Amino acid sequence: GENVEQHPSTLSVQEGDSAVIKCTYSDSASNYFPWYKQELGKRPQLIIDIRSNVGEKKDQRIAVTLNKTAKHFSLHITETQPEDSAVYFCAASSPAAGNKLTFGGGTRVLVKP
Amino acid sequence: DVKVTQSSRYLVKRTGEKVFLECVQDMDHENMFWYRQDPGLGLRLIYFSYDVKMKEKGDIPEGYSVSREKKERFSLILESASTNQTSMYLCASSFSHAGYEQYFGPGTRLTVT
Numbered sequence: 001g002e003n004v005e006q007h008p009s010t011l012s013v014q015e016g017d018s019a020v021i022k023c024t025y026s027d028s029a030s031n032y033f034p035w036y037k038q039e040l041g042k043r044p045q046l047i048i049d050i051r052s053n054v055g056e057k058k059d060q061r062i063a064v065t066l067n068k069t070a071k072h073f074s075l076h077i078t079e080t081q082p083e084d085s086a087v088y089f090c091a092a093s094s095p096a097a098g099n100k101l102t103f104g105g106g107t108r109v110l111v112k113p
Numbered sequence: 114d115v116k117v118t119q120s121s122r123y124l125v126k127r128t129g130e131k132v133f134l135e136c137v138q139d140m141d142h143e144n145m146f147w148y149r150q151d152p153g154l155g156l157r158l159i160y161f162s163y164d165v166k167m168k169e170k171g172d173i174p175e176g177y178s179v180s181r182e183k184k185e186r187f188s189l190i191l192e193s194a195s196t197n198q199t200s201m202y203l204c205a206s207s208f209s210h211a212g213y214e215q216y217f218g219p220g221t222r223l224t225v226t
Contacts, residue, residue: 009153044156044217049212099215103155103157105153106155
């Protein structure tokens with residue numbers, strides 16, 4: 001089955017700096033890669049996703065890049081703000097697995113004012 | 114607005130007890146999922162269901178069972194709770210096509226003593 005590894009497990013950045021989280025996946029058939037954000041005490045929520053026919057996607061201060069050859073994808077947050085402090089999860093899904101997601105271990109991001 | 118609710122936010126049970134966790138969604142989603150969340154391990158899939166009375170094992174089904182008698186309701190059952198099942202349990206739902214956003218419930222923090 002699919003295996004997703006996520007790094008780093010914790011990330012501390014100064015407000016205004018950029019943050020980058022990287023994930024690798026094992027199943028070359030995976031074609032859908034969402035990112036979820038979980039604020040303290042709250043439920044995970046989708047913030048951005050990318051499909052395998054696209055190399056990069058942006059939404060305001062967040063962007064995701066995908067390298068299918070290397071089987072890795074990354075989340076980039078620019079101009080970080082205190083409200084970006086949360087745990088971020090990457091995930092991957094393959095057609096054979098339907099809508100079943102395999103999640104990475106999570107990255108705790110702390111934005112210091 | 115999608116709403117996924119779980120029967121309890123906090124639950125304390127004794128070893129050996131039978132435990133029921135219930136999840137209800139109001140968006141007519143075909144797919145429903147049960148995850149457990151443990152620090153550093155991300156979200157691990159226990160069971161999922163793609164239709165009424167249908168179920169499939171996820172990555173860590175041992176010690177758990179599920180029931181889906183109605184489309185909107187998905188129950189997780191711990192037949193005989195053990196201390197290593199102390200965890201945060203998250204329910205999610207989505208439409209049936211691959212790559213659709215999963216909507217999460219608020220979670221149930223279960224402690225088994």
